[in-house]
Amino acid sequence: MQLPEQPVAGQPDPTDRAEVRKLAHAVETVLLEEMATYHRDTTPLPAVGATPPVPQPGQPPMSQWATDASGVLKAVSVASLPIGGTLWLVGQVEPLTLGIILGSPAAVALAVARLVAKVKDANQAAPQPVTNHFHGTVHHDTRIVTSTTRGVIANNRNISRP
Numbered sequence: 723m724q725l726p727e728q729p730v731a732g733q734p735d736p737t738d739r740a741e742v743r744k745l746a747h748a749v750e751t752v753l754l755e756e757m758a759t760y761h762r763d764t765t766p767l768p769a770v771g772a773t774p775p776v777p778q779p780g781q782p783p784m785s786q787w788a789t790d791a792s793g794v795l796k797a798v799s800v801a802s803l804p805i806g807g808t809l810w811l812v813g814q815v816e817p818l819t820l821g822i823i824l825g826s827p828a829a830v831a832l833a834v835a836r837l838v839a840k841v842k843d844a845n846q847a848a849p850q851p852v853t854n855h856f857h858g859t860v861h862h863d864t865r866i867v868t869s870t871t872r873g874v875i876a877n878n879r880n881i882s883r884p
Contacts, residue, residue: 794835798828 781789802824871878 791832791836794832795828798831802828 781792784792806821806824869878
């Protein structure tokens, strides 16, 4: 089939490179619009309000020492509740005096526990003494070793004298 000499009316000239590029660009644009691989969410974002923060469940983040001390304080305070509640209900002691009396052992127990932990850590960190016991005759070696090294390639000649 032969191409006509004159371009068909309304059609671009196939020998004009600018026209060919425009046509190819138009075809690619239509194909890309048909095969869209993305989705844009145009819903508006929620407004940020003045809502206060909500406390999260669980223990707050803190150091290991603070966690241990907190556990000791909870244990000691829970242990003193039945005694304090009983005495307060009976009415034998004023509540302030009761708090001072029952709070003192808790503070002393915490201080003693801390002291014991520090002493234990210091004892574990210290090097342990090494004691060697030898039984039997002892031979003391009194040899003198003289070494001479010479040359590019080392040649050791050790001379041992008693």
